[in-house]
Amino acid sequence: MTVTVERARELTGGTLLALLGGGAALKALTSQHIGTPANMGPGFFPVVLGICLALCGLGVAAAALGKSLDQAAVPRVNVRAVALVTLSVALFALTIRPLGMVPAAFLLVLTAGFADPRTKPLTLVLLAGGLAAISWLVFIVALGMPLRAFAF
Amino acid sequence: MFFDHLLLGFSEAFTLTNLWYCFIGVLLGTLVGVLPGLGALITISLLLPFTYYLPVDGALIMLAGVYFGADFGGGTCSILIGVPGHPAAAVDVLDGYPMAKQGRGGVALFIKCIASAWGSSVGIILLMLFAPALSAFALKFGPAEYFMLMVLGLVAAASVGRGSPLKGFAMVVLGLLLATVGTDVNTGLQRFTFGMTELSNGVGLIPVAMGLFALTEVMSSIGKSAVSPVKQRLRLRDQLPSRAEWRASWPAMLRGSGLGAAFGALPGTSGGMATFIAYAVEKRVSKTPEKFGTGAVEGLAAPEACNNAGIGTAFIPSLTLGIPGDAVMALLLAALMLQGIQPGPMVMTSHPELFWGLIVSFWIGMVILVALNIPLIGIWVRLLQIPYPLMFPGIVLFTCIGVMSVGNSTFDLWMTLVFGLAGFALILLKFDVVPLILGLILGAPIEENLRRTLLLSDGDFGVFLTRPIALTAGLAALLIVALSTFAQMRRKRAGHHATVGHEDIG
Incomplete structure (x- = not known):
């Protein structure tokens, strides 16, 4: 029970970040000039960051699927x-x-x-x-x- | 030269207005430090917008006073009630609370205060010695050096903090991404504004900080257990430690302050991490480790000295390089930026009175703090009993008024609310929001320096390998990533949580 709570939490967090990062990268890619490393356009940095964030999110989610997890209680929200x-x-x-x-x-x-x-x-x-x-x-x-x- | 500067600092700090801001800062800091549920971070977030109305030196002196004051006051709650008021004071519960239960609460508070004062002194002296040299050196840095040092700072903050390094790293990137919202400085084009003109100036630091630190904190603290009354005799006579207690605590203070000074200069290590290490070290070197946890003065003295030494040295990278190591430092730099001063090595040459005035006011503040904490501790203890249900509506109110006072725009209020809810969700998902703030504050300079570096090198990434300082910083960042990943894997295999009592405080 407790393990699935932690897994669900990590999966949710990771997926959310992956979507956010991917969305940001896509938005920057479609609406901004990217340029080259020597002459970066306004879209360059956001695209790189968006991809980084998406990768981090995927990493968090993947880690939750793979390994044994710590015990966690169901978080109580007031x-x-x-x-x-x-x-x-x-x-x-x-x-x-x-x-x-x-x-x-x-x-x-x-x-x-x-x-x-x-x-x-x-x-x-x-x-x-x-x-x-x-x-x-x-x-x-x-x-x-x-x-x-x-x-x- | 050194004494000229010191003299300048004295003349700056001893003006009536600055003495007043120093006093207000440490008083407010002690107050919020003692009150459970309030700490330096939330208080400085709340005060940040109002510093806009103060002179820049007074603003900085006051905020720094709050930082030191909250730390001095911070252990009071841990020691007397056994509940840490905020994360940095969590370690005080381990030995401070048992001491209070044995009727030695007064002694514990006294030792804590002396250890804090000692630790602070060490930190401030190191700051005085190293900051001028480092900032003079840093003036020679080009964009490549800056970029790599900022990467190092962010990587360290992401990996050393709570939770997994990957999640910390994700928060840093999210912060950097948020920083790109608004008008691009080089081209004037709008990024991620989705047609909202209010966003063209970017995501404001104040709404984010107030949302993430004040609203999130309130939302997750309401309804937590009530404070139990304190029954302690706290006259000055009850506070003086015995000779044996002195003998046990001073070497602990020495070790603690050394450790804290070293850790403080590294980004991401504040917020209680280093104090637990100091505690563990003290237990390791002790001849009577079995006494730890049952009221050993060393177990109180070392972490306190460590914590305060770290505050002093944490100012070094913030003031000389403009790279904040923790959230409080990020907010102090934000206060500078609000006043139109760009943090960086130029601050010390163009505003020497600011730096040296701040240093001298640290010393003044410390004298006031010792006076406030030792003879007047009884008053603070009575304040400890103010129930949280009566406090939090005030926190929410001051958050909102503060946000309004900066831009006079209700849009900022909605932003604050959005970030408050987002912060709540992130904490629920076990993400640490501190790296996010660091990313947000360094976002613009890091992008600018990267663009400039690659423009100068004509797009050649090899430039980072040919410049020794940039290369060293980059290698250090890689090393931190490798070490923290390794530590994480080992922890996972051992199958237990990171540090004692760290999880449930956040």
Whole structure:
């Protein structure tokens, strides 16, 4: 069981990199001038790197097929954490222009904070308010960053 | 000449603003070092965008202060709770925690602080001695030498780090490939921009660093075990080691700092690798190896001295050649680049005040650190109890504000998010993201130097064989590849993991 987990992981990683490298090499090959070693075009270096990456990826995948492997546990992903942190950053990106930095910061902290189920809602609201206020004071008042605190 | 420079450094470092940045840096560094879940890397990533608003010398002094401070503070958590706050402090758990359990936590913290101070001093002295000579020498390097030295740096970083060398190498190449995104300097043509004008300036270092180091870290740390309370008496009286403990620890510090200094100058060896070697060496030479793991002071003193000596010497290749050995050094060079200074041997001749001011501020910072860590340790220990659920939303917030502050563009925020998720996936697939950052930062100069070399030699790759320094660097790179492949194969055959406790910290 554990061996197959590791094998699946290495195969996935290797294949992804091989595809990425191959894709990059192909893209550079088709859309850029390659040139010669003495006079390289913009495509030369990317093509070489893409091929290198593809070879590395294939190597990683091949190594996983060939040899005996270390023991590995099934990796546990905290889906709630990843999803809420992602959502909080996305919300910030979407709201900072229309609403301003302070409301965006408040929303971000509130959303991200829910990633840990142990935090109580009231604590979270206080934390969000506090951090929004601090970031307004530090970044806009003290450091003078060109961001608007409130856009409305 | 040397003293002139030192004097210049003093006059630079002792200005009120620079003393202030030094103080802020080491204070912040100690704070984040003590707090579990925060370390030098994530803090410097978070601060990087804001250094744009500071003078260049102050910015560098502050970031370096954070690096040293985080290291001094770093072992506190390992020693008192038995959980490393970050990878570099993992080795402190082995003997520091047993000491704390025996009620000798104060002594352990004291020894750790002294060993760190000693190690740092050795590293800084070596930096003062070797950096000027090396950078003067490096001024004579042509593009062929630079290209090969960068290859050597990247190969070393890829092979010596965690996990298999092949995977490290893949990450380096991925970083280099990311660096080609944007406008090609020679022709002005767009590469890999897919029609997005925001990408014409390339993939920003800040969104990548903030995504890979801050967001990824937060995503994988949420929900991990809570911190248990500390019950230790930490008055100054409880911290002083006995005479026997002194006698045991000073030779260990000597050996540790020697080892650390040697390793620090090599790329890719930081982040705890060298400290485990120092620990193993100390155990080997000890007359009482059975005591290791049960609270032997040598087992604490040697790795700490090693770690800090390595910090000092790690500055040598970064400041003289512009080739960073680890992620923190890469970020420090990024801070220079943000201010419009291209890292390389010219930095020391065109901005001598920057280098010498930094050196002198290291010494000032160290005095502050010893003062912060020995008498005031009680305060830091109380901070250790701040729960992570209250900290991480702040980290995410400062990441986002930091990214916004540099380019004032929401596109950078989306990039940060993409790299945060990509970093999470890479870590899940057991890839180390540090080589990626090194590749990204060296991508442009390595391509430029390769193109220039082959233009000059008219496409003849033999030029790398005819220039002695380039040839030596190339051979060294090959040797590292061969050695690490060999070590990897032997490890696989032995069928166990690389180093003690290294896997579960990442």
